[in-house]
Amino acid sequence: MMIKTLFFVLTLLPFTLLGKEQHARWLSNTFRIDPSIKEVTLFIERESSSVPVVLIKPDGSKLYYQRHPDNVSWASTPERDVITLWKPQPGPWQATGKIAGEHGITLLSVFHLQMDALPTRVFQNEVTQLNGQLAYKNTTLDANYYLDGLSLKALLYAEDNNADKDAFSLAPLELGTFKDDGTGADTLPGDGIMTAEIIFDALPGNYLFQAEISNGVLARYVQNKVLLYPQPVRARFTTPDSSRQWRLEFETDSDVLVDSLTITGELINPLEQSVAISGQGRSIDLPPALQPGNYRWRGRAYVTTMDGREIQIKLKDQVVRVVPPLPGPDENHTLAATSFPLWQQWWLWASAALALMLTVAGVWWWRSRKGHQK
CATH class of the missing domain: 2.60.40.10 (Immunoglobulins)
Incomplete structure (x- = not known):
C-alpha cells in the first residue's frame, strides 16, 4: 500500500517573543514560516460572505486569490480560504481581510491519511466497512474541521493498458463516501474516525483501489491494487x-x-x-x-x-x-349470462331481440309469398 501524506497542525508562531507584542501580532494576523518548511497549508477562517484575504509575504509583495504564482494553490469558500504554499519564503507573513477572530489562522504541515487494509481476496459485490482517519503519529485529528468543504471518497480504477479503451470505461467508479457524523455506517460522530460502507459493484478483474481527498488544494490518497473475484x-x-x-x-x-x-x-x-x-x-x-x-x-x-x-x-x-395461472382442462369456459351484471347484459338482450325480429320477418315473408302463389 502506498500512503501519500496530507498535513499536520503546527502552532502559530508570532515573530516576536515579547508577550505584549505577541498579542498585538496575533490581532494583526501575522505568523512566521520557518526556513525548514518546504510545504505548508493555511486554513484562514473569514467572516460570513466576505471576500478572500490578501497574503503579504516577508518581502512586502502580495498574493491574491485570483492572482498568484504557480507555487501557490488557493481554494476559497464564502467563509474560508485554503491556501497551499510550496517552498514558501521564510519569515513573517501577514493575512489581511475580515478574518474571524474566533478561529483565525491555522498552519498545517505533514500528517497522514490512514486507512483500514483491504482483504486479500475481494469478491464482486462484496460489502465491507472501511475506516479512515487523519493522524499525526498516534494522534487522531478532527476530520470534520480539516475536511470541511472536502470529501473523502473511495474510488475504483480499472487497470487496462488498452489505449483504445473508451473514456467512460476508464473513468473511476465511486464506491462510497467516508463520514464522521454518526450516520450510515459511522458509529460515533466527531470521534475522528471516518467510516464508509463500500460495495465493490464492478466486473471481476484487476483494479486500483484509492481513498482520495481533494479540493484543488489538498490532494492526497491511500491506494493499493485489488483483484476482484466473481460473485460467489x-x-x-x-x-x-x-x-x-x-x-x-x-x-x-x-x-x-x-x-x-x-x-x-x-x-x-x-x-x-x-x-x-x-x-x-x-x-x-x-x-x-x-x-x-x-x-x-x-x-x-x-x-x-x-x-x-x-x-x-x-x-x-x-x-x-x-403471469396469471392457466385454466385447468376440466374448467367450464362457457360464460353464462347470469355471470355478468345486468348493465353488461345489453348485448345479449339486443342479440335475442334481433334474432326474434328476423324470425318474425322471415315467417311473414314466407306466408306472404305462399298467399300470392294461391
Missing part, C-alpha cells in the same frame, strides 16, 4: 406452481461454505406490499404469488469463505414477472 453467491426464482407456491434458490461457488449461507432481503409484490425474507441454505420458500404482475427483490447474502472469513454480498436486484 447468486439467486434465482422458481416459477410458481398451480397452487402459486414458489421459492428462491441460490447457487454458490467453491470459494464459500454452503452450510454457512444466510439470506436477508425484501420482496415487494405488484400491490407495493413489502415482505421481509430471510432464511438459511440454498432454498427459501416465498409467500404465495397470488397477484399477477411484477415482483421486486433486493437482498444480501452472508457467508463464510473457505479460509474462514465472513463476508457480505449484495445480491443483484431483480424484477420477476408473474
Whole structure:
C-alpha cells in the first residue's frame, strides 16, 4: 500500500517573543514560516460572505486569490480560504481581510491519511466497512474541521493498458463516501474516525483501489491494487406452481461454505406490499404469488469463505414477472349470462331481440309469398 501524506497542525508562531507584542501580532494576523518548511497549508477562517484575504509575504509583495504564482494553490469558500504554499519564503507573513477572530489562522504541515487494509481476496459485490482517519503519529485529528468543504471518497480504477479503451470505461467508479457524523455506517460522530460502507459493484478483474481527498488544494490518497473475484453467491426464482407456491434458490461457488449461507432481503409484490425474507441454505420458500404482475427483490447474502472469513454480498436486484395461472382442462369456459351484471347484459338482450325480429320477418315473408302463389 502506498500512503501519500496530507498535513499536520503546527502552532502559530508570532515573530516576536515579547508577550505584549505577541498579542498585538496575533490581532494583526501575522505568523512566521520557518526556513525548514518546504510545504505548508493555511486554513484562514473569514467572516460570513466576505471576500478572500490578501497574503503579504516577508518581502512586502502580495498574493491574491485570483492572482498568484504557480507555487501557490488557493481554494476559497464564502467563509474560508485554503491556501497551499510550496517552498514558501521564510519569515513573517501577514493575512489581511475580515478574518474571524474566533478561529483565525491555522498552519498545517505533514500528517497522514490512514486507512483500514483491504482483504486479500475481494469478491464482486462484496460489502465491507472501511475506516479512515487523519493522524499525526498516534494522534487522531478532527476530520470534520480539516475536511470541511472536502470529501473523502473511495474510488475504483480499472487497470487496462488498452489505449483504445473508451473514456467512460476508464473513468473511476465511486464506491462510497467516508463520514464522521454518526450516520450510515459511522458509529460515533466527531470521534475522528471516518467510516464508509463500500460495495465493490464492478466486473471481476484487476483494479486500483484509492481513498482520495481533494479540493484543488489538498490532494492526497491511500491506494493499493485489488483483484476482484466473481460473485460467489447468486439467486434465482422458481416459477410458481398451480397452487402459486414458489421459492428462491441460490447457487454458490467453491470459494464459500454452503452450510454457512444466510439470506436477508425484501420482496415487494405488484400491490407495493413489502415482505421481509430471510432464511438459511440454498432454498427459501416465498409467500404465495397470488397477484399477477411484477415482483421486486433486493437482498444480501452472508457467508463464510473457505479460509474462514465472513463476508457480505449484495445480491443483484431483480424484477420477476408473474403471469396469471392457466385454466385447468376440466374448467367450464362457457360464460353464462347470469355471470355478468345486468348493465353488461345489453348485448345479449339486443342479440335475442334481433334474432326474434328476423324470425318474425322471415315467417311473414314466407306466408306472404305462399298467399300470392294461391
